[in-house]
Amino acid sequence: MTRPLGIILAGGLATRMGGGDKCLLPLGKGRVIDHVVARIAPQVAGLALNANGDPTRFADLDLPVLPDSIDGFAGPLAGVLAGLDWAAGQGATHVVSVAGDTPFFPRDLVERLRSATDADHPIALAATPHPDRGKTRHPTFGLWPVALRGDLRAALHDGLRKVVQWTDKHGAATVMFSVDRQDPFFNINTPEDLTFARQMLTEGV
Secondary structure: OOOOEEEEEOOOOOHHHOOOOHHHOEEOOEEHHHHHHHHHHHHOOOEEEEOOOOHHHHHHHOOOEEOOOOOOOOOHHHHHHHHHHHHHHHOOOEEEEEEOOOOOOOOOHHHHHHHHOEOOEOOEEEEEEEOOOEEEEEEEEEEEEHHHHHHHHHHHHOOOOOHHHHHHHOOOEEEEOOOOOOOOOOOOOOHHHHHHHHHHHHOOO
16 A cells, blocks of 8 residues: 555534634644644645635645535545545545544554555554443544545435444454553543643643
8 A cells, every 4th residue: 555645624513612613723832733734744645634614714734625525514424535536636545534623643543554454444443442332433533445435425425424334334444542641532622622632732742
């Protein structure tokens, strides 16, 4: 597998933050999105942002801004599809997705997702241990083959919205990441989460 492209998923409605773009909230010396870009850019061959609305609000990032091609805020899979369509135009075979509101994900994310895929497991999703149910999957953090974009498009047009319902159909592999001091897939949903993220940043997470 050649080095994949990357897509940052930032197309949600951010209702628990009162709307707007969570990824543009201030965090440390930059914004949440700046931390996300700093983590994923070294791991991929190229990078784009999935977001809806006026793309000029992201102009300073100097990244392609890809809107959903499925109407009605169809969820993260619509963002994955936008990334796959973009990657197909670039001649790439795979895309790695990361969430735009999760600034502390692993720096070896892509390497480990790539190592988990094979002919029987074309998709790989990140997960962390859970004391009760064994694991928590983080389906916005995945490795996706461009070859499945037609299948995904059809599923979305048929009304599919739940990520794992589609990935399980295709035998997705699960890659477990450890939780040391904090969950590396902690995401910012509320003002309290943003305060906690600032604390994590000062602690060097």
